[in-house]
Amino acid sequence: MSTASQSTGADAGWDAFVAQPALYVEPSRLAACFDGMVDPELCARLQTSRRLEERLSDLIHSRYGLARTIAAEDVSDIDRLIALASSEQLAELVRRAGAIYWANSIANTVRAADAAAFDAALGETLCVVALANRDLSGPMQPLAPYEQLGRRVIEDGLRCLGAWCRAQSPGVGLRVSLKLAPNPALDDAVNSPFDELGPAIMRRTAG
Structure with missing residues (x-):
């Protein structure tokens, strides 16, 4: 793999880490965003939906007060x-x-x-x-x-x-x-x- 493609892959991984927490949040942590109205098992299923990915990530950002931008070089x-x-x-x-x-x-x-x-x-x-x-x-x-x-x-x-x-x-x-x-x-x-x-x-x- 070239250095350029390695860098691109690393950048994409960091961008996803910052912008798309729905991709990796543990289901019970996501369930907390729904104040007990949705159980972790259902949350795990919701996380498999690409259609809901952005909405879930926005919900996680809001619930946990996550910074929207973090420079990888920092x-x-x-x-x-x-x-x-x-x-x-x-x-x-x-x-x-x-x-x-x-x-x-x-x-x-x-x-x-x-x-x-x-x-x-x-x-x-x-x-x-x-x-x-x-x-x-x-x-x-x-x-x-x-x-x-x-x-x-x-x-x-x-x-x-x-x-x-x-x-x-x-x-x-x-x-x-x-x-x-x-x-x-x-x-x-x-x-x-x-x-x-x-x-x-x-x-x-x-x-």
């Missing part, structure tokens, strides 16, 4: 990569971010039961990724109860993404959060140490 390359990620790609970045945040806890595991719990929750590959990026790890965390370990790691990954979203220029971070289902870990106020570590961890996962 956003760094790595942040644009995160911004343009699909919901599935974001979910994987969140898993990686959560694992990195927990890297100190993984590295200091000595009990066989603790190691088995991490392996079950994250898998060996993700644990290796976490340890390779331990310089960005958060503080040690209590591991018990084991059955909630995977959920807690994901929630901390969402907090990292939430911190990244709030570090972006107006309109960028909010659009990204709309790609995922509402979750307090993503949507609530960002607390320490996520305000400092979160954006750096997200950029590391995407880099």
Whole structure:
């Protein structure tokens, strides 16, 4: 692919990200635009209609107060990569971010039961990724109860993404959060140490 065509494709992706949030908004986020009158399942079906795309995007812009214009050049390359990620790609970045945040806890595991719990929750590959990026790890965390370990790691990954979203220029971070289902870990106020570590961890996962 030529450099010119790559640039055109990137520009088109950014233009769609800014102008057409109906293409990627998570259905329950769209349902909120109808004040409970339309359920997420119907919203998902509405999103498949090209005829409704512009009207739905206008509704999302209005409901969430999205900036109508955002210059791509005002956003760094790595942040644009995160911004343009699909919901599935974001979910994987969140898993990686959560694992990195927990890297100190993984590295200091000595009990066989603790190691088995991490392996079950994250898998060996993700644990290796976490340890390779331990310089960005958060503080040690209590591991018990084991059955909630995977959920807690994901929630901390969402907090990292939430911190990244709030570090972006107006309109960028909010659009990204709309790609995922509402979750307090993503949507609530960002607390320490996520305000400092979160954006750096997200950029590391995407880099």
